[in-house]
Every structure is written in C-alpha cells, then in structure tokens.
Amino acid sequence: MNSVHDIGGTDGFGPIHRETGDSVFHEPWESRVFGMSMLGAGLAPIPLDARRHQLERLSPVQYISSTYYERWLARIDAALVEAGTLTRDEIDKRMQMFAAQPDLPISRREDPLRAQGIGNILRAGRSAARKIRQQPRFAAGDKVVTRNLNPHGHTRLPRYARGRRGVIVAHHGAHVFPDSNAHGLGENPQHLYTVRIAMRELWGDSAEANENLLIDLWESYLERDKTAATSRALKNPSARKKVVAKTLPPAVVRSLARSRRGLGKTIRRSR
C-alpha cells in the first residue's frame, strides 16, 4: 500500500540523531511491548508479513508522529480490540487505574517451561525459503525493469524503486511472497533476486555518481528489460537479428533490415 511507511526518498525528516550507548530499549515499557509482541500478545498467530501490514495500516498521522515502540503498541492494541480479546473500555479503565497509582505493580503469572523454551524458539528462527518446481526466470547479469505496481495491500516493492531499470546480481531461490501471505492468501513462494539499481536511475541527476542501490525483489515485481536487449543488439550486429526478431513486430524487423537508423525511430514509436 502507498502509505507513509514507504518512506525511502522522502524529504523533510532532517538530520539523523545517533543516540549514544548500546541500550536497545529507552524506557521499561518498550521492552515489555517488545516481549509481548514477540510472544504473540495473546493474539491468534499470524505471519510476520501480516504483522508488518498491521503497522502499515496505522493512520499516516499516527505512524509519523509515533516512536517505534509506540507503533508496536498501537498495533497490539488495535489487534486485541479487533479480535475481541480485550475491549476498549477494559483497556481505558486499566490505564486510569495505573495513572492513579503509578507504583501499582503489573500482575504476574509464571510459566517456567514456556520461559525456558523461548531461547530455542528464537534460535531456530523461521525461514522464508521454500522449494518450488518452477525454474527461475532470471539469472545474475540479466537486465530487468521493476514493475509499476501499486497494490492497496501489503507489498515489499517500495515506491521509489518502481519502474526502474536494474541488473540481477543474485538469485536466492524461492521465498514466501509477502503480498499474498500478509493477507492470508497463502505463501505462494516465488523466486527472489537481489537487483542493483544505480542511484542516478532512481533519482536522476540529483543523485551522486558511483552510488548503487541493492534491493531484494520477488520475480513478479520484475520484467525483462527489453530496451536493454535491443540496445545491446544495436551494438552487436550478429546478435541484432535474433533479439530484434523476438522483441519487435515483423514490420519493424523488415524495416531494420533496410536501415539501421530507422530502428531508433521505430523503437521510440513502439514504446
């Protein structure tokens, strides 16, 4: 979805404030929100892709004005009320209680077996790699164009990288496809590639030279860059006939046989 989380290339956020020290939580409640979220927060288990999409669906104003763990908290809060696990009223009343008595400890319930097992669960992880029968459409070195996709749901193709030309630099096998998995529509694993895109391709002349983006994109985000194939063919007459025959209509191929200069014109028209 085209919302504010998709922030790459947006202006106006000012300098980067690097905090000193190594603490990963700045206030105790942040660590509790992290812990609760990692344990599922009393919600039915959903894939990580769906949890990411819940964060994206926070209102743009709330997303921008919240700190990182405030967003995590808002996600849990909204999902618990939506699921009916907690009511809005119940949460509000309990907040009032803690506001009136800030020293009141949080209730505790121990489950030592569960607590002991967590290290192993985290250590095991959960791979997104899957085996599929379909052969990869691309290989390292292939020139590609990212598609101009604008789904209203979850996607991992950021806006700033859509409709751009790049080169495949790695193939990672097939991985779970977030765009469907986030919506309960199945894992639909697809081949995943790392694509190199020049910063000047992304941002035009405002980008500095000698800077490249490397981004991981699923196969359905990509198309073969046919203009690259054609320009290669123009430089290499022996390959020209073959590539042109594949990518251009027959009438154009015939005119190419008559005049090389004519090809440039025809390509521009046929785009």
Place this chain on the structure above:
Amino acid sequence: MSDHESDQGGHHPRPLSSAALRAKAIESLLVEKGLLASDAIDRVVEIYEKDVGPLNGAKVVARAWCDPGYKRRLLDHGTAAIAELGFGGLQGEHVVVVENTPKVHNVVCCTLCSCYPWPVLGLPPTWYKSLAYRSRIVREPRAVLRELGLELPESVEIRVWDSSAEIRYMVLPQQPAATANMTEAELASLVTRDSLIGVARVEAH
C-alpha cells in the same frame, strides 16, 4: 524518543506517559486472562538485552580478519559461516555478508520497516529505525555518511542494501592498518555496531 520518564526508583514517581500506561494496562490484562506469562516476557527481553548483540557480529568479523578460509566461507555462505560461531536464528535465517574494500563501501538499511540481522547485531538502534535514516540513506548515501562522520571520496562506490525481503545484511568492515599483531579477541573489541551497519569505519584504538 523521550527520556524524561526513564527516571526510575524515586519515591515520588512521575506520571507515566500514555504509552507506558497502555503497555502496563495491556500486559496486566493479558496476564490476568492467562494469555501471557510474565517470566516469558522477562526472558525474551533478557535475551535481546544481554545475550544477542553486536558483540556476536564483532566476533564474526574478527574471525574473518584472522582466518582467510573463514572469510571466504563468510562471504560465500554467510548464514552457515555465522552458525560456525554458534550464532543464528530469528531475523538471521538468511544472512549475506558484504565486504568493504578500498573501492567499495556497503551500508545497510530498511526503508519499509526495520529489518536487521538480529543474531549478529541484536536489535537495531533507534536511529536505524528513524524516519530520517530510512528516508535519506537511499537518496543521498554519501551525504548521510558524511553527516555521520564517514567521509568517502567519489572514487569509492557506495552500495546501499535496502532489506526489502527476509535476507539480512551485515557489513564486513575493512581491518584497520597496524592491527596485524592483534589477537582475534582484541580485534573483536575494536568492531562497533555502526561499522557492521556500514555507517562507520573500524578504528584501531
């Protein structure tokens, strides 16, 4: 992120922020309903505060600097090489390690959320998750790095890795000059979190 509520242990507690109140309310309700165990939350927090952090990544880098065979395995098959040192798991199921050289500098980000290689770097620092870093590093990396104190001439290619899938990236920084006689443990102590993300060099001090 505000720090004004972090003062703990006073006799007159300050009023809690709305977020702190909501977090307390939700935790207490879920615990009372038997949906969460308090010690399980404690344990998760403890693991990421104490056990899993950038020291893991530093050990990986120091080993690579000392052992060319390990370095090759690390660059070819990051996840497996990292597992040789006992690290792995959630948010590090597929790790790719990218090498800084005199001609290429790598820097890692996640523009869409906060993806980060947990088993080797722990949880990301706040600045990595900030809107400023996420929005700017893919647009003007050389300027951002300069702002963060890392000056790179135009002759150095900058590669920005946007972690848009479940591949996680860690930078193998350049070994500083005049550290050839150091032990692996001494080298590991030089390696900072920021150098593993790619926003700093490793300094020999």
